[in-house]
Amino acid sequence: MSLHPTTDRLPMTLPRIAEKKRLGEPLVMVTAYDFPSAQVAEAAEVDMVLVGDSAAMTVLGYDSTVPVSMDEMVMLAAAVRRGLKTPFLIGDLPFGSYEASDEQAISAAQRFVKEAGCDAVKLERGGSSVHRAKAIAAAGIPVMGHVGLTPQTATALGGYKAQGRTANRALDVARDALALQDAGCFSLVFEAIPAAVAEELMPRIEIPVIGIGAGAATDGQVLVFHDLLGIHEGLSPRFAKRFANVKVEMVAGVKAYAEDVRARRFPAAEHTYSIDPEELDDFRAAFGAETALSSWEGLEGF
Ligand code: KIV
Numbered sequence: 001m002s003l004h005p006t007t008d009r010l011p012m013t014l015p016r017i018a019e020k021k022r023l024g025e026p027l028v029m030v031t032a033y034d035f036p037s038a039q040v041a042e043a044a045e046v047d048m049v050l051v052g053d054s055a056a057m058t059v060l061g062y063d064s065t066v067p068v069s070m071d072e073m074v075m076l077a078a079a080v081r082r083g084l085k086t087p088f089l090i091g092d093l094p095f096g097s098y099e100a101s102d103e104q105a106i107s108a109a110q111r112f113v114k115e116a117g118c119d120a121v122k123l124e125r126g127g128s129s130v131h132r133a134k135a136i137a138a139a140g141i142p143v144m145g146h147v148g149l150t151p152q153t154a155t156a157l158g159g160y161k162a163q164g165r166t167a168n169r170a171l172d173v174a175r176d177a178l179a180l181q182d183a184g185c186f187s188l189v190f191e192a193i194p195a196a197v198a199e200e201l202m203p204r205i206e207i208p209v210i211g212i213g214a215g216a217a218t219d220g221q222v223l224v225f226h227d228l229l230g231i232h233e234g235l236s237p238r239f240a241k242r243f244a245n246v247k248v249e250m251v252a253g254v255k256a257y258a259e260d261v262r263a264r265r266f267p268a269a270e271h272t273y274s275i276d277p278e279e280l281d282d283f284r285a286a287f288g289a290e291t292a293l294s295s296w297e298g299l300e301g302f
Contacts, residue, residue, distance in 0.1 A: 012047050012088040014142060014186055020047070020219070021208040027220025029210050030228070033059045033076050037225050038083025046087050048210070050122065050222060051077040053092040053152070058226040065151045070097045070108055077116035090144055091118035095152040098123055102135035109141045120186065124150040126176025130183045137184035145180030147173050148214065149192035160237070162213065164193040174201055181207055189222065190214035192239065213239030 010016070020027050029048040032038045033055045041049045055076050056068035070093075077091045091112030098105035105123070112118040120142035123129050129145070136143045148163045157163060164170040173193055180188060187208045190198050195215025202209065202217050211218030226232045227240035231247050260266035275283075 009045060009086040011086050014088075017047070017088060017187065017208055027208055027210060029220055029222035031055075031058075031222070031225045032080045032083075033225065035079045035083040038080040041087060041225075042084050047220070048090060048222075049080060049084060049087045050090045051080050051092055051116075051118070052224065053094045054224050056094075058224060058232060064154070066095045068094045070094055070111060073097075074111050074115050077112055077118055081117040088120065089118050090120045090122050091116060093121050093123045098132050098136075099128060102132060105132035105136055106139045106141075109136045109139065109143070113141055120144060122146055122189065124152045126172075126179050130176075130179045133180055133185050134183040137186075142186045143184070144187045144189060144210075145177070145183075145185040146189040146191065147176040147180065147193075148190050151191075162192040162194065164197045170194070170197045170200075173197065174204075177201060177205060177209075181205060190218055192237070213237060 017027065027048060028046045029050055030041050030044075030046050031052040031054055032041045032049045033051060038049065051073065053065040053068050053073065055073065056062040056065045059076070060068060060072065062068060073091060073094050077089070081089060091109075093105070093108055093112075097108040109121045112121050121136060122144040123132055123136075124146045126145075126147060133143045133145055149157065149160065151160065154160050164173040170193075173190075174197075177188055177190070185207060187210060188205065190201075190209055190211045192213040195217065198209075198211060198214040199217040208219040210220040210222045212222045223240060227236050228243045230242045230245040231250075233247065236242070257266065
């Protein structure tokens with residue numbers, strides 16, 4: 001895989017996303033948080049990139065998604081934009097940036113579009129988020145909903161665990177999904193719900209659904225960049241299939257560098273710059289004269 005693909009891919013647009021659903025072509029979404037991860041997503045030719053608030057944990061070191069601020073998210077999204085040409089770019093509205101009022105939600109969504117160049121935004125939950133989604137869509141910004149396990153409100157959901165596992169809780173998920181669709185969302189994320197519940201819901205959902213831990217019936221899948229590449233350690237949810245083990249490679253690389261520095265094997269001749277021998281002689285002579293002079297001047301006060 002080259003970082004500079006030769007194919008001239010068309011930028012992904014809302015009509016093309018909807019068309020893929022219609023044709024039954026799976027949509028591929030991945031998260032990205034900076035310029036290099038965006039370049040990887042571009043080169044891998046994914047359809048959609050989400051600057052997820054999972055950035056709080058994967059790249060900013062917080063212990064949940066709750067603390068990440070709008071300023072931090074905009075900064076990360078702008079870096080992703082610089083590394084991305086073709087995939088559709090979605091900014092994830094962080095906790096506290098959209099719940100208070102429609103005005104707050106619209107101005108946060110506008111920041112993602114104006115300051116970071118995002119194509120769309122995402123928010124979590126049903127309930128009052130349905131009104132916020134409607135307001136954002138009415139302001140002309142495409143919005144993606146997110147139901148099932150919604151990490152921003154994991155405490156209220158009883159922790160990071162699968163949702164919709166009883167008839168009543170599955171109904172809650174279904175109602176949230178339909179309400180967000182009616183509110184004008186262009187797409188939905190189903191996170192951590194039983195595959196059988198997703199299968200029941202899919203015929204009722206006209207907009208593309210991207211699943212994460214929701215089985216194979218959804219229109220597409222999303223995974224967190226750091227989970228799928230194995231960039232971080234620690235517990236991963238059952239749905240986070242690891243397709244590579246990049247952290248092991250990175251640690252091995254930095255260790256090899258440290259060993260070479262300590263053994264004076266690095267840098268070698270091929271890593272250094274040369275100077276014409278005559279120039280070096282002239283430099284030695286001039287530098288020698290200058291240092292002799294300045295040490296003489298240093299003695300002048302005695
Ligand atoms: O923040 C995130 O990465 C997400 C995806 C898991 C959908 O919301």
